[in-house]
Amino acid sequence: MLRDITVSFAPHISKRLSTQRVMLDVLIGLVPLVAAAGFYFRIRALLLIGVCVLWCVGIEWVCNLIRRRPNSLWDLSAVVTGVILGLSLPPALPFWTAAVGSVIAIGVGKMAFGGLGANVFNPAMVGRAFLTASFGILMTTWTVPASIDSAMPKLSPADAVDTRTQATPLAWSKTAIKNQTEAKTYSRRLLLSTITGEVAGSLGETSAIAALLGGAYLLWRRTIGFHIPAAVLLAAFVFGGIAYLIDPDAYVSPFYHLTSGALLFGAFFIATDPVTAPLTRRGMWLFGLGIGTITLLIRIVGTYPEGFMFAVLVMNGLTPLIDRLCRRVPVGGLPRVG
Amino acid sequence: MATDSHGRTTFSRGVHPPESKHLTEDRPIEPGPGVAELSILLSQHIGAPCQAAVKKGDLVQAGQKIGECQAFVCAPVHAPVAGKVKELALRPHPVLGRCQAIAIEPQEPASPTLPSFSLPADFDPTRHTPQEICEAVRDAGLVGMGGAGFPTSVKIQPDAKPPKHTLLVNGCECEPYITCDYRLMLEWTDQVLAGIRLAQRACGASKVFIGVEDNKPKAIDAVGAAIKRAGSGSDIRVVSLQTKYPQGGERQLINAVLGQTVPTGGIPPMIGVVVINVATAAAIADAVLYHRPLTHRVVTVTGEAIAKAGNYYVPIGTPVEALIEFCGGVTEKSAKVVMGGPMMGLAIADLNTPITKTSGAVTVLTRRQIGQAKFERRQTACIRCGRCLEVCPENLSPTRIAHAVRSNLLDVAQSYFISACIECGCCSYVCPANIELTGYIKTGKIFLARQRKKMPA
Ligand code: SF4
Numbered sequence A: 001m002l003r004d005i006t007v008s009f010a011p012h013i014s015k016r017l018s019t020q021r022v023m024l025d026v027l028i029g030l031v032p033l034v035a036a037a038g039f040y041f042r043i044r045a046l047l048l049i050g051v052c053v054l055w056c057v058g059i060e061w062v063c064n065l066i067r068r069r070p071n072s073l074w075d076l077s078a079v080v081t082g083v084i085l086g087l088s089l090p091p092a093l094p095f096w097t098a099a100v101g102s103v104i105a106i107g108v109g110k111m112a113f114g115g116l117g118a119n120v121f122n123p124a125m126v127g128r129a130f131l132t133a134s135f136g137i138l139m140t141t142w143t144v145p146a147s148i149d150s151a152m153p154k155l156s157p158a159d160a161v162d163t164r165t166q167a168t169p170l171a172w173s174k175t176a177i178k179n180q181t182e183a184k185t186y187s188r189r190l191l192l193s194t195i196t197g198e199v200a201g202s203l204g205e206t207s208a209i210a211a212l213l214g215g216a217y218l219l220w221r222r223t224i225g226f227h228i229p230a231a232v233l234l235a236a237f238v239f240g241g242i243a244y245l246i247d248p249d250a251y252v253s254p255f256y257h258l259t260s261g262a263l264l265f266g267a268f269f270i271a272t273d274p275v276t277a278p279l280t281r282r283g284m285w286l287f288g289l290g291i292g293t294i295t296l297l298i299r300i301v302g303t304y305p306e307g308f309m310f311a312v313l314v315m316n317g318l319t320p321l322i323d324r325l326c327r328r329v330p331v332g333g334l335p336r337v338g
Numbered sequence B: 001m002a003t004d005s006h007g008r009t010t011f012s013r014g015v016h017p018p019e020s021k022h023l024t025e026d027r028p029i030e031p032g033p034g035v036a037e038l039s040i041l042l043s044q045h046i047g048a049p050c051q052a053a054v055k056k057g058d059l060v061q062a063g064q065k066i067g068e069c070q071a072f073v074c075a076p077v078h079a080p081v082a083g084k085v086k087e088l089a090l091r092p093h094p095v096l097g098r099c100q101a102i103a104i105e106p107q108e109p110a111s112p113t114l115p116s117f118s119l120p121a122d123f124d125p126t127r128h129t130p131q132e133i134c135e136a137v138r139d140a141g142l143v144g145m146g147g148a149g150f151p152t153s154v155k156i157q158p159d160a161k162p163p164k165h166t167l168l169v170n171g172c173e174c175e176p177y178i179t180c181d182y183r184l185m186l187e188w189t190d191q192v193l194a195g196i197r198l199a200q201r202a203c204g205a206s207k208v209f210i211g212v213e214d215n216k217p218k219a220i221d222a223v224g225a226a227i228k229r230a231g232s233g234s235d236i237r238v239v240s241l242q243t244k245y246p247q248g249g250e251r252q253l254i255n256a257v258l259g260q261t262v263p264t265g266g267i268p269p270m271i272g273v274v275v276i277n278v279a280t281a282a283a284i285a286d287a288v289l290y291h292r293p294l295t296h297r298v299v300t301v302t303g304e305a306i307a308k309a310g311n312y313y314v315p316i317g318t319p320v321e322a323l324i325e326f327c328g329g330v331t332e333k334s335a336k337v338v339m340g341g342p343m344m345g346l347a348i349a350d351l352n353t354p355i356t357k358t359s360g361a362v363t364v365l366t367r368r369q370i371g372q373a374k375f376e377r378r379q380t381a382c383i384r385c386g387r388c389l390e391v392c393p394e395n396l397s398p399t400r401i402a403h404a405v406r407s408n409l410l411d412v413a414q415s416y417f418i419s420a421c422i423e424c425g426c427c428s429y430v431c432p433a434n435i436e437l438t439g440y441i442k443t444g445k446i447f448l449a450r451q452r453k454k455m456p457a
């Protein structure tokens, strides 16, 4: 009767879940953001994301060939990195620059560490950091969304503002919001624009609604826990709130901090990258609070208008330490020695 | 009591595997097959193995003691049927691989008859002294029938420090597929209850709780009704628990019902609690009231590939193959045969492996289900998603332990409390990277045990 018996460790059944499915869920969660980017920045946005994905996947394939490792493209993690990198870039970035960023993201940020699961830093952020350091001007050239071209015709890539030239701290804190000229006449309308996404900025970070939609999907699928996003947003809100209370003329309202820049997009999609975040819940809280605080610190007192990327990289570096600090204690307490 | 957000009594964390109990839950206990040879393993429990008390060619009576040892933590074995000792030889063992066994050729290979149990009208546990009960239980070779197989007599002895104040009866049966305890609670209710009261008398516990998962409402009702019938049993309470795996783990059950935690590395008696399984309780009644040794047990033979799944009353020593054939064989060519349930059961390589005192089920998994086992699925590196931590009922960090074992860093594994793992399998069950976390942890424990043997501290 039985011709072929299999033997293995228990458990003999398993939940229908795979790394591929987890990554696929992240990609589904990213759909609203990609759609928003396509809506506001038109075909160029999609092309830019496409370039990033293609290069990320290609480089991973090549690295596997060189390292004589089995092909790992099926797990979709390279695609996720590509999309997130693409969404974090300014719309007018030349394609070749995006390609360079992708090569660094996967080659240096991921494969050099040993591939999926072994990398310390978020690969997409490594790629973006490299681009920011090497091509500062290109990386801070913001175009306004195509959908409001007629309303705000003054801005075009050519006369876009290089944020690093902003001078006084007071002016700077206002202009830290991406749409530099609008910040002066900061109004409810602008806050509304940051929610819908009708502002200048990187592809994925303009629309708060899209980020929330995608984030909600991830939370619903339990692909991510609420801990990290909640901690990031909480820290940002509290920190921004304190600054605002101290001097409402010098600093923008904390709501503005939440809806503008990469904060929402990053809180749900970048900071939650499981590989580079702590394992324990307590660790996740620390990690998220750290990211929120550093981001706001950079926004308010630093020289860059947006600090999310650096905040993530710093906290990625601290993750092993956080994990060591937040060891779990068994249910029965620490075992008695001896 | 510990409760979840819906007010159901439970422990924290854990998983919800598909229950799959519908295959056998409505099948009454029936006699199993008659076989040509029974192999009584000499090590069916935790503790010292038995020495054979018979020789090749000896004739044995049903219920005759055929193996025992003098160690404190040990349980003798008995011949289930009258017959001839065919040989003393090695036989496959679900855990140890091979083990010395006594092979008995029954006089007539007939199906066993279901035992009759009628509660004596004047049943009163206080008529038996704790001593008597413990001795009868020891003589009958009782061990925990739910899994580990710790000798019951040692468990239910009265203790002075700390005194045993609570008796917890495990009727959870949280493993998917298995229904033998459920059927016992439904059909042999009075016997189970009598055993519980005897165990209570022996250990001197003042409180008794019977924990049953809420997917078995009929069992909860049946046991509750029996308690009412018994009248004086008002100190016995049935507790309905949330259906969640591993609710029936000793430490989880204590936590759910009593809200207490057993110290890491400790055992329930350290906090004055005794946990016995319902099948063991039934056997205690048999042993004390009728002096019947533990020679038979109810086994659930189940799985989608089994033609006639059911709950069968079989002599201990029945080879798994005979059981499967009796149930109409397997409808597929390849499968995995598991002693126990799919979460913690042991896959066996040899179908001649005999049923032991602790085997509550034979689960045959189909090709499709095998494909769900970790090693068959595509693995990736750990993506540190934290799911294994979220489900670990002991609040460990499975991925850390498993990776330490894989890198042969046993001291790191210990620093993550490898020995606190109850090997429930929840972590492997959820891991999206399909890493055999539980397998690594088990391997690490074996390495550690070997190391300790080589270098006694
Ligand atoms: S569940 Fe698997 S992938 Fe997730 S942290 Fe644990 S071992 Fe890693």
Ligand code: SF4
Pocket: B391, B392, B393, B394, B395, B396, B397, B398, B420, B421, B422, B423, B424, B425, B426, B427, B428, B437, B438, B441
């Ligand atoms: S580490 Fe051990 S106790 Fe925790 S889930 Fe895994 S097998 Fe169960």
